[in-house]
Amino acid sequence: MQYMLLIYDNEKYQAQRSDAEKGADYQAYDAFSKEFASAIKGGDALHPSTEAKTVRVRDGKSLITDGPFAETKEQLGGFYAVEAESIEAALAIAAKIPWATSGSIEVRPILKFS
Numbered sequence: 001m002q003y004m005l006l007i008y009d010n011e012k013y014q015a016q017r018s019d020a021e022k023g024a025d026y027q028a029y030d031a032f033s034k035e036f037a038s039a040i041k042g043g044d045a046l047h048p049s050t051e052a053k054t055v056r057v058r059d060g061k062s063l064i065t066d067g068p069f070a071e072t073k074e075q076l077g078g079f080y081a082v083e084a085e086s087i088e089a090a091l092a093i094a095a096k097i098p099w100a101t102s103g104s105i106e107v108r109p110i111l112k113f114s
Contacts, residue, residue, distance in 0.1 A: 003081070042081040
């Protein structure tokens with residue numbers, strides 16, 4: 001089964017970190033990607049939420065606003081789609097994502113339509 005691992009963290013916290021700390025993150029993510037290469041089916045980092053737009057359609061008209069849909073302490077920073085035998089296996093993979101130590105990882109089964 002496939003699972004979406006949604007990576008949330010505080011953008012302000014991440015922005016204030018030193019170049020050395022960010023470099024260590026890149027190395028940790030590289031190691032994570034190598035360790036779980038066979039399970040990872042896709043994924044990427046996202047630009048900051050300040051670059052996001054939210055679209056709502058009401059009465060046939062598009063309403064576009066700046067920023068994410070909701071104000072939160074943590075923002076969606078990236079994602080992985082992984083193949084895992086069970087939710088427990090997906091949770092074990094999620095626990096190895098480097099930002100799990102400062103943010104949170106939401107794990108959700110991917111609903112496949114036939």
